Amino acid sequence: MAKACNAARRLESVQASHLLQHVAETRDTLSVLRSYGVEERFCRHSYRLVDAAARALLTLTNGLRNVRFLGGLCGFLVVMASVVFAVILPGQSQEVANNGSAVGLALSASVGAGLNEESGSERDGEKTSPGIRSHEPVRGNRLDSATWPSKGKLEFDKYAASYKPGILPDVLHDVSFVVLPREKVGIVGRTGAGKSSLFMAVLRVLKASAGCIRIDDVDIASVPLRRLRSVVTVIPQDPCLTGGTLRNVLDPTNTCSDEDVWWALQQAHLTAFVSRHPMKILMDVENVDNNFSAGQRQLVCLARALLRRPRVLLLDEATSHMDRDTDRLVQSTLRDSFAHCTVLAIAHRLDTVLDYDKILVMESGRVIEFGPTSSLAANPGSEFRTTLLSAGLAPEGAAFDSESTWL
Structure with missing residues (x-):
């Protein structure tokens, strides 16, 4: 009782x-x-x-x-x-x-x-409490911590999850799809469709009520939480910079050299901004945080992700605070510097994912479409095609080629 x-x-x-x-x-x-x-x-x-x-x-x-x-x-x-x-x-x-x-x-x-x-x-x-326990019961543990994950294959198998199992209804229902290693997948859907919940499921913030998620054929429920979150990196919509020097923000564990830090800043297009500061990478982020624009704070998060070298990268509308010029630079960095990563990106602007390998369309916590971007965009009955038309990105009767241009 x-x-x-x-x-x-x-x-x-x-x-x-x-x-x-x-x-x-x-x-x-x-x-x-x-x-x-x-x-x-x-x-x-x-x-x-x-x-x-x-x-x-x-x-x-x-x-x-x-x-x-x-x-x-x-x-x-x-x-x-x-x-x-x-x-x-x-x-x-x-x-x-x-x-x-x-x-x-x-x-x-x-x-x-x-x-x-x-x-x-x-x-x-x-x-x-310290949060989710990493020593929770595991099932089918075949993890080789030294090499896992070596490819970055991500698979949802009839997955369902809730924020409070047994109390609240599921927010994800029978989600099944496979992302091959190094593929770039754009996730689209209306507000409340379950896009962010999908990311929280990968990080095991949500508890599965059915099915499982596998990375390189290993059920993530069998992976210690610290290990799982060390190989999966998230760049959130609202960037958060902790106190300390810029170098500590980018490399909290102090495992990278200064050359690596400058390389990450260069890839994130922040070299000029940081070089103008007298303290360079030793600048106090807490004191100059107001001097960082929202887009620059997001670029710092991008540089931090570069230094972690993850196998799976999750972008939660990461470019929503950027102008289109900066957005194009970030997309170029994602294509080049994260070529070894499997990337899942929630799309704030549809034109940012038109050159991605595949598109995942969600609605009410379910996957309603998943396939190559060009195929979905060219299919008159596709929900993604309808969304592009409503956004003015696809002229009526136009075709879509592999280079993401309308013919």
Whole structure:
């Protein structure tokens, strides 16, 4: 009963937060919603969130009512037992009655108080714990840590995952596709299609509810977490630079030479900017962070990824803060300096992935299309082709060749 109540309390908290977040976002963007005439759709979504929050609250209320009843019943039984002993042992009636009543009342109060505090202590434990354990049970461990991964083949096999298994519904459903070594794959889809969740699954932030993910034919569930995240690098949409010198930011483990650091800066097109600073690569990033534009901070993340030499590179709309000229330079770096990597890139601008080897189209956590870019772009019935047309990147009736030009 206690576990059920704690699960219900967590579910109620999650559903309430979703509802409050939706209300806050709707309030802040009300004028935009009215201008696009989508009030009815947002109202329907609000109703669904209210229903979900109400169901969770009702479940929690009923569970707590049952727990309070059981706690009171236990206390009542202890008090009654003390009364019975007082009758059976008249010489010690007063002492037994007092002690028994105190024990019963204390037990009744402790049951309710303990349940109220348990969920809070669970949350505190989650915050102070080191996160996902790398020593969790493994299955089929065939990992050779010295050479894995040697190719960078990435495979999703009927994979499904949730942010809170058993509490929240799956965000990825029956995802299956194979990315060959050194292939560049662009991932497209509407907001909420599951693109970022796909990346979190590769990093094992999400826990699989079905299927598996394999890198070089090794199930990543059998790989120690630290090892997995050392061979998979993510460049996020919002770059984050920690404090310290630029060199420490680029090479936190201090395993690369200064020549390697300058090479990475050159590939990321930051050499001129860094050279103008008196301290060069020893500049204090924390103090000059305001002098870095959003695009330059993203380029620093790109240089850091170059130094790590990963086998799998994940780009989460990494060029969304860059102008088109800088974007073209970054795409050139991805083609040349990351030629040995398997690259998956969430596309913010479709024209940035038109020269990629393959395109993955997602919708509602499912893969609806996956194939060569030229084939999908030239297929009149393709969802990717429809998206290109709506973005004005594909004239009606045009064909698409291997060099990503419209004929």
